Amino acid sequence: MVFFKRKPVKTVLVCCGTGCLANNSLEVYEGLKKRIEGAGVRARIRPVTKATGCNGLCERGPIVKIQPDDIFYCGVKAADVDEIFERSVLNDEIITRLLYRDTSTGERVKSHRETEFYKRQYKIALRNIGEIDPASIDDYMERDGYRALKKVLTSMSPQEVMAEIEKSGLRGRGGAGFPTGVKWKQCERVEALPKYVVCNGDEGDPGAFMDRSIMEGDPHSVIEGMLICAYAIGAEKGFIYIRDEYALAIKNMTTALEEARKRGFLGQNILQKGLNFDIEIVRGGGAFVCGESTALMASIEGRVGEPRVKYIRSVERGLWDKPTVLNNVETWANVPVIINRGAQWFRSIGTEGSPGTKVFSLVGKVKNTGLIEVPMGITLREIIFSIGGGIPRGREFKAVQTGGPSGGCIPKELLDLPVDFDSLTESGSMMGSGGMIVMDDTTCMVEVARYYLQFLAEESCGKCVPCREGIKQMLGILEDICAGRGREGDIDLLLDIGATLQEASLCGLGKTAPNPVLSTIRYFREEYEEHIRNKYCPAGVCKELTEFYIDIDACRGCGLCEQKCPVGAISGERRRTYTIDGTKCIKCGQCREACRFGAIKNRGRRHEDNH
Amino acid sequence: MPAGSIQEGLSQAKEIIGKYPREQRFLLAALQDIQKEYNYLPREALALVQEHFAVPLSRLYSMATFYKALALKPKGKFVIKVCDGTACHIRGSTLLVEELQRLLKIGPGETTPDGKFSMETVNCLGSCAIAPVMVINDQYYGRVTTAAVGKILEDLEAKE
Numbered sequence: 034m035v036f037f038k039r040k041p042v043k044t045v046l047v048c049c050g051t052g053c054l055a056n057n058s059l060e061v062y063e064g065l066k067k068r069i070e071g072a073g074v075r076a077r078i079r080p081v082t083k084a085t086g087c088n089g090l091c092e093r094g095p096i097v098k099i100q101p102d103d104i105f106y107c108g109v110k111a112a113d114v115d116e117i118f119e120r121s122v123l124n125d126e127i128i129t130r131l132l133y134r135d136t137s138t139g140e141r142v143k144s145h146r147e148t149e150f151y152k153r154q155y156k157i158a159l160r161n162i163g164e165i166d167p168a169s170i171d172d173y174m175e176r177d178g179y180r181a182l183k184k185v186l187t188s189m190s191p192q193e194v195m196a197e198i199e200k201s202g203l204r205g206r207g208g209a210g211f212p213t214g215v216k217w218k219q220c221e222r223v224e225a226l227p228k229y230v231v232c233n234g235d236e237g238d239p240g241a242f243m244d245r246s247i248m249e250g251d252p253h254s255v256i257e258g259m260l261i262c263a264y265a266i267g268a269e270k271g272f273i274y275i276r277d278e279y280a281l282a283i284k285n286m287t288t289a290l291e292e293a294r295k296r297g298f299l300g301q302n303i304l305q306k307g308l309n310f311d312i313e314i315v316r317g318g319g320a321f322v323c324g325e326s327t328a329l330m331a332s333i334e335g336r337v338g339e340p341r342v343k344y345i346r347s348v349e350r351g352l353w354d355k356p357t358v359l360n361n362v363e364t365w366a367n368v369p370v371i372i373n374r375g376a377q378w379f380r381s382i383g384t385e386g387s388p389g390t391k392v393f394s395l396v397g398k399v400k401n402t403g404l405i406e407v408p409m410g411i412t413l414r415e416i417i418f419s420i421g422g423g424i425p426r427g428r429e430f431k432a433v434q435t436g437g438p439s440g441g442c443i444p445k446e447l448l449d450l451p452v453d454f455d456s457l458t459e460s461g462s463m464m465g466s467g468g469m470i471v472m473d474d475t476t477c478m479v480e481v482a483r484y485y486l487q488f489l490a491e492e493s494c495g496k497c498v499p500c501r502e503g504i505k506q507m508l509g510i511l512e513d514i515c516a517g518r519g520r521e522g523d524i525d526l527l528l529d530i531g532a533t534l535q536e537a538s539l540c541g542l543g544k545t546a547p548n549p550v551l552s553t554i555r556y557f558r559e560e561y562e563e564h565i566r567n568k569y570c571p572a573g574v575c576k577e578l579t580e581f582y583i584d585i586d587a588c589r590g591c592g593l594c595e596q597k598c599p600v601g602a603i604s605g606e607r608r609r610t611y612t613i614d615g616t617k618c619i620k621c622g623q624c625r626e627a628c629r630f631g632a633i634k635n636r637g638r639r640h641e642d643n644h
Numbered sequence: 645m646p647a648g649s650i651q652e653g654l655s656q657a658k659e660i661i662g663k664y665p666r667e668q669r670f671l672l673a674a675l676q677d678i679q680k681e682y683n684y685l686p687r688e689a690l691a692l693v694q695e696h697f698a699v700p701l702s703r704l705y706s707m708a709t710f711y712k713a714l715a716l717k718p719k720g721k722f723v724i725k726v727c728d729g730t731a732c733h734i735r736g737s738t739l740l741v742e743e744l745q746r747l748l749k750i751g752p753g754e755t756t757p758d759g760k761f762s763m764e765t766v767n768c769l770g771s772c773a774i775a776p777v778m779v780i781n782d783q784y785y786g787r788v789t790t791a792a793v794g795k796i797l798e799d800l801e802a803k804e
Contacts, residue, residue, distance in 0.1 A: 051769075051784060052786070054784060055771060056774070056786060091771070091773030091774055094774070236770065237768070239768035240730040240731045240768060240772050241770070242768075245770040277713045278770070315672075316672075316713075317713075318672055318676065318707075318710070318711030318712070318713045319711050319712030319713035320710060332672065334668065334669055335668040335669040335670060335672055336668070336707075337706055337707055337710045338711075394772055396731040396775065397730070397734055397772075402772065402775075403773045434730065468730070468772075470731055470734070472734060476734050481730075481734070484730070492767075599790055599791075621736075621790075622736075623739075623790075
């Protein structure tokens with residue numbers, strides 16, 4: 034933000050994160066830029082247009098913010114550009130129809146800060162996202178950027194830096210939750226040189242995109258975090274491993290590195306304090322297992338990304354067998370703030386065992402989807418119902434999946450569970466990198482388990498037998514259950530193979546691979562049994578076990594289902610009722626999704642047996 | 645690639661490889677750049693990589709088959725990536741795949757005989773908030789419906 038003492042200069046911020054770009058925010062940005070630059074001296078004010086990173090509310094994109102009034106417009110179209118310029122940039126008017134409508138109160142609010150979605154959030158890792166132009170190092174520096182680096186180089190010894198991070202209780206945000214300060218200390222103690230600092234930006238969990246957003250929207254915070262670690266442990270070289278799919282993150286991070294070099298924050302004799310450190314970007318090759326630390330290092334070395342057994346940890350022998358500190362993007366982004374504001378302050382947020390905040394991508398069957406950052410210890414209920422606004426279309430909450438393919442599904446009985454590393458693990462799921470996928474009663478838990486196993490079967494590197502063969506067998510059983518070929522004893526067999534995988538796999542991928550299956554069996558066993566015994570998929574997802582019909586009592590004859598059906602299987606008469614032709618129906622569920630009266634029901638194959 | 649253009653085509657590969665020092669750690673990056681240039685890894689280009697980095701061809705093969713970003717077969721002019729991340733999956737990405745299959749008569753991982761379209765399913769594009777998502781040559785399409793799929797393909801055909 035740019036402020037002058039007398040007259041505040043208006044700043045127009047157009048979100049250009051991946052989510053908004055998909056909704057054509059670039060057109061809006063170009064349009065506004067043209068109008069503003071074209072206005073010249075005629076305008077009383079001269080706003081600055083910026084392309085920012087992700088705002089979090091991707092679903093309502095493109096998002097345009099006008100500072101300093103904090104006006105928050107969403108769903109902006111190119112056609113709205115003129116009106117925004119005339120009314121809100123040149124003048125101080127607010128265009129009501131573009132304001133965000135709060136899902137809980139139904140009212141339009143002027144600033145995003147007034148919404149339920151933002152009110153309960155606490156931004157540390159995402160502090161700059163959507164507020165700064167990621168391509169501008171000046172923007173970052175105006176918001177305390179590189180102040181922490183200056184502080185450690187001028188007034189703290191490496192020992193003091195590590196002690197501060199350890200005292201803060203910061204734990205690895207990549208999912209495992211290892212204490213960051215302890216990791217740094219262990220690496221510092223090893224005598225071998227050189228040492229390496231690595232950033233894991235290979236965000237592979239389906240349903241998680243917090244790291245993408247940070248790398249796209251605030252790349253300097255990651256660089257600064259890595260610099261502070263380099264000073265503490267005595268490293269001269271760093272690597273940022275970014276997923277190949279994240280084109281914008283790679284671009285913005287490359288720009289940021291160049292800028293940092295120009296300003297003397299990277300390179301030789303940084304800030305004339307004798308620190309030498311530089312960072313290189315390595316593009317991932319599109320392999321999920323490379324998110325595992327040893328596989329990631331193998332990939333940086335230019336090899337196939339297979340993990341190794343970790344009896345010697347990478348803080349001792351990591352990249353090229355040298356001592357290496359590897360942390361996740363979000364962890365790095367936390368570091369400068371902790372240095373600036375102190376360990377005490379950081380500890381005051383979150384819980385005793387998990388201080389600070391965590392970023393989640395709240396997605397799936399929830400009204401407000403997007404990135405959120407909340408203090409640890411907040412309950413799932415608060416996240417899903419207060420911030421997320423609950424389940425759309427009046428459907429019922431069924432489960433929330435956390436931790437990606439290594440995590441599990443948490444049922445509604447545990448909605449009051451506080452979210453931190455330890456309690457999530459206890460529930461049979463895990464924190465993971467922060468994907469939070471909400472599921473309603475039209476999501477089949479057996480099919481979700483099958484989905485994750487299929488994902489893992491494809492991504493298993495194949496090096497160790499339990500993972501390679503075990504996942505394949507479990508997947509086969511789940512496919513059978515979903516296709517109506519489930520047999521008595523299948524559940525026990527799944528539990529048995531799962532236990533073997535947990536015990537005997539080489540790396541984290543295999544050890545945690547059974548979690549989606551084990552947790553769904555633990556909490557949704559009846560659903561498995563319905564599939565196996567009654568050949569019935571209660572959620573109406575498994576096609577072989579689903580037969581949709583229209584409940585005549587509930588149907589109002591609006592005809593929406595007929596319009597939505599892609600194969601013309603629904604016929605009937607308006608204001609009377611409709612029927613589904615089972616021979617044509619492809620069981621896509623679009624009619625059920627569309628029906629506002631809940632008249633589309635599923636009777637499964639049980640019904641056939643009765644005939 | 646037509647036979648006449650192989651030599652000409654290889655000059656780009658030579659240029660790409662020449663940028664990298666002869667160190668193993670640049671192997672993946674070099675392969676990715678070649679993939680980007682040609683949309684796949686031509687055998688002739690791999691021979692150049694083999695020579696430059698002094699690694700056996702079998703190693704390149706193992707990398708090419710391990711990393712999803714690399715392909716040994718040419719991909720279509722338009723590469724359609726349907727996201728099948730969890731959020732997209734529960735919001736109906738399978739239906740999009742089925743619709744594409746119906747319209748293009750190819751399955752995931754395949755290319756149309758005219759070389760125009762390739763279809764792939766990918767794990768997560770990190771755009772879950774606008775699920776289900778499709779990406780065609782770096783252009784994102786959010787909240788895609790089965791009805792929109794046909795329209796998107798038509799637009800691409802028209803662009804040609």
